[in-house]
Amino acid sequence: MSLQRRIDWGIYAVFIVLLMVAPLVMDPFWLNRVAKYLVYGMLGIAVALSWGYAGVLNLGQGLFFGAGAYMVAMSLKLASPTSLQQGSDRPVPDFMLWNAEPGAPTELCCINKGSFLWLPFQNQWFGVAMALIMPMAIAGIIGTIVFRKRIAGVFVSIITLALVLLVRLVVIDAQPVTNGFNGLTDLGWFKIAGFEFDPYVVPTYYLVAVSLSIVLVGARLLVETRAGIILQAVRDDENRARYLGFDVPNYQTFFLVVSAAIAGFAGMLYVIVSEFASPTFMDLSFSITMVVWAAVGGRASILGACIGAILINTISATVSETEGFAEAWKAIIGLIFVLVVLYLPRGLGGLAHDLVARVAARFSPAAARELRAANTSQLAE
Amino acid sequence: MLEVLFIGLSLGSILLLVALGLAITYGAMGVINMAHGEMVMIGAYVTVLSGIWLGANIFVAIPLAFIVTALLGLLIERVVVRKLYGRLLDTLLATWGVAILIQQAVRLEFGLSFLGIHIQGLGPGLQNVSVPAMLQGTFAIGSQDINRYRTFIILVTALLALATWFIVYRTSIGTQVRAIIRNPKMAAACGIDVTRINALTFAFGSGLAGVAGVMMSGFKTVFPDMGTSMVVDGFLVVVMGGVGSLLGSVLSAGILGEINGFVAAATNDILARAVVFGVVILIIVLKPKGLFALKGR
DSSP: OOHHHHHHHHHHHHHHHHHHHGGGTOOHHHHHHHHHHHHHHHHHHHHIIIIIITOOOOTTHHHHHHHHHHHHHHHHHHHSGGGGOSSSSSOOOHHHHHTOOTTOOSSTTTSSTTGGGGGGGGSHHHHHHHHHHHHHHHHHHHHHHHHHTTOOTHHHHHHHHHHHHHHHHHHHHOHHHHOGGGOBOSOOOEEETTEEEOTTSHHHHHHHHHHHHHHHHHHHHHHHSHHHHHHHHHHHOHHHHHHTTOOHHHHHHHHHHHHHHHHHHHHHHHHHHHOOBOGGGGOHHHHHHHHHHHHHHOTTOHHHHHHHHHHHHHHHHHHTTSTTHHHHHHHHHHHHHHHHHHHOTTHHHHHHHHHHHHHHHHHOHHHHHHHHHHHHHHTOO | OHHHHHHHHHHHHHHHHHHHHHHHHHHHHOOOOTTHHHHHHHHHHHHHHIIIIIOOOHHHHHHHHHHHHHHHHHHHHHHTGGGGTTOHHHHHHHHHHHHHHHHHHHHTGGGGGGGTOOOTTOSSSOBOOOOOGGGSSEEEETTEEEEHHHHHHHHHHHHHHHHHHHHHHHSHHHHHHHHHHHOHHHHHHTTOOHHHHHHHHHHHHHHHHHHHHHHHHTTSOBOTTTTHHHHHHHHHHHHHHOTTOHHHHHHHHHHHHHHHHHHHHHSOHHHHHHHHHHHHHHHHHHOTTOTTOOOOO
C-alpha cells in the first residue's frame, strides 16, 4: 500500500469515526439537520463520481435524487395516518380525495385516471426498490443513447439539464397523481421489522450515517478497480482509450448508473429524514448547487466532495440563523464559488493533498516525492 | 389559428431576445454565461429605476439598460471570464456564482439594506413597470385584434437581430469576431487583438440582454430571480440552432416559440414548456452540433 493510499484511508477512517460519535454531542434537532447534510454529502459523492472521475458534468443529478425521493415518498404517503381517514379501509392519499370528481370511488385503483400507479407502493419495500431502480433505469437509457452517439462535454450537461426540467414540469402537471407543486407531504415513518424511524431519533441518524459510510467506502473502492482506472483514462483522453480497444460508452454508462443509484438512494434517505418530497428537488438551482458543493470540496476527490457538501450546508445553517445575514450568506456562497473556480480548481480536497505533501516533505523527502508523483497523476486535469 | 401563430411568433421573439446575446458570447467566445439571465434582470431593474427616479419611459430605458449591462458585462469579463477561456464548463460554474452575487446585490440593495438605507425600486420585493399608453391595448388588422406590446417586442427583436447581423457580417470588428469563432489562435497570429475583441463581444452580448430585460419588464413582474429560467431557455435556443450560427438561433427561436404557442393553445402552458424541452433534447441527441452547425474546427 503506497503512502498516499495509507494517508487517504486514514482520513476516511477519521471521517467515519466522527460521523459515528456525532450523536454524543448533538441534540435531536441538530442531529436531524446534520442527517440532511449527510444526505447532501452523498449527493456530493454522486457528483464527484460522474464529474470528477467520468468527466461527465451531469446538470440533471436532481432528476435521480427526485426520482428516488418520490418513489419512497409514495410508499410513505400511503403509510401515513392521513391516508387512512378517507372512509376506505385501504389507504388513499388525502390530496387525491380533495381533488376527486364527485361520485368517484374512494379506492386507490380508480379514484382518478392515474391513481392505479400507486397500487404497488402500498408495500414499502416496493417503493424502496423503485427508488434505486428508477434512477438507474433512467441513467441507463440516457447513458446508452448519449454515449453511444458520442455526445460529450457541454452537450451532455445541456441534455441532462433539459431533461430534469422536463420531468419537473411533467410532475407538476400530473397534479392528480403527484400533487403537483405541493409535492408529497404529511408522510408516514419508514419501518424496518416493526421499528419506526422517527426523523428526530438517534437510530434514524445512524441509518443515514451508516449508509453514507458504506457509499463512501464503496465509491472509493470502485474507482480503484480496473474499471475505475479505465474510466479515468477515458476522462483524460477519450480517443486514445477508444483506440486502445476499450468499449468507452460501456464504462461511461456504468458509472453514470452508479452515480444515479447513489443520488436515488440519497433522495430516499432525504425523504425519510425530512418527511416530504417536492418538485423543488428537480429545480435548476438545486442541481447546480450540488455541483457547487462538489467543486468547493474538490471534484476529483470523493471524500472532498462529500465534506464540501456537509461543510457548506452546516455553515449556512449556522450563519443564516442570524437575522438578516441569510441573504448576505448567499452572496458569500456566490463569491466563494467564483473564487474556488478561479483560484482553487481542485477544491478543498486538492488543497488538503498539497498540505499533506508539504508536511511530509518536512519529515522525509522520499515520501514527499512519492506523494507529489501520486498527486500529479491523479489530478492530471 | 392566426392568433395562435402570432402568439407563437411573439413567444419566439422573446426567446430570441434572450438568446441573441448568448449566441454571441457562447458562439463566439465559448463562454457559458449563466449570469446572462441576471443581465436581463438588471435591464428590467434599470427600467424600474429610471421610471421611479428619472420619470423616464421604456424608450429611454432601452439605451440606458444597454449601457449599464454592457459595462457590467465588461467588468465580469475582466474579472472572471478572462481567466477561464478554454475551460467551457468552468465558465458555467463561475458565472453561476456571479449570477448569485448579482441577484443578492439587487435583493440587498447593494448592501445598503444593512445600514438601514432603502432604495425605492430595489430590494427583494416585486416591481412592475407601466407601459406608455401608445403601447397598450390592441389594434386591428382586418378582423384580427393584435396586441400592441407584443408587436412592439417583435419589432424590437427584429431590429436587434438585424443590427447584430450587420455588426457581425458587415463591419471590420465583426470580421474579427468571426475569425475568432473559427480559430482564436490563428486570428491572434493574424494580428487580431483577441483579448480586446473578446471583451467587446462580451459587453455587446450583455448589452443585448439588458435590452431584453427592458422589453420583459413591460409584461412580466420584475424580481431578483426572474433571470434564472430565461438563461436556460436561451441556451436551448442557441444549442438547437447551432453554436456560432446567428441564423440558426433566429430559426430555432421561431420554431420553439411556435411549438410553445400551439401546444399551449391545445393543452396548457406547463405542458407546452415540457414539450419544448423534449423537442430540444431530441434535436441535440439527433444533431449534437445543432440545426445549422458552422463547419469550423
